[in-house]
Amino acid sequence: MKLVNGKRSQLLEYLMIIAGTGLMALAINSVFDASGMVTGGFSGIAIIIKAGSQGIIDGGIPIWVTNMGLNIPLFLIGWKINGFSFVKKALIGEIALSTWLAIEPVWNLAGNDLLLAALYGGVIQGVGIGLVFLGGGTTGGTDMMAAIIQKYLQQYSIAQIMQVIDAGVVLVGMYVF
Known part of the structure; x- marks a missing residue:
């Protein structure tokens, strides 16, 4: 890792974001969705x-x-409340994730084994x-949503707020599937 003035170079940071979102899309498309499982966050929704x-629509x-549709209003709210610097890198991450979700081929990496799907999906998405x-x-x-909510509920950490939101998504997913 090349350091510039004690910081990672911006190029390396953006490459990490792009590679990470590629792995996240792989987990979402080829593990969770392919196995009929739900992850937390907007991807789970x-x-x-x-x-x-x-x-209604062939293939849904x-x-x-x-x-992308769920994130647009959230980015506008985040921009209004906290300024553009708050959403700048998240915007790159969201565009990269949505692009990967659209272009990556889908493979069912876990077959019909839900335990393997949970393991593979968790590891791949976690690394991503x-x-x-x-x-x-x-x-x-949900990371951005939690950061916005935390500004008003300062007694809770961003991680605690994310856990509540993600748990709600997974519970709805359990009902649907």
């Missing part, structure tokens, strides 16, 4: 909407469309989001 819209509303965070970014979604 997108999987639920895709499943629920299959009777694509995950990337819902993911880890790279995004190491690059100093986020993918918008």
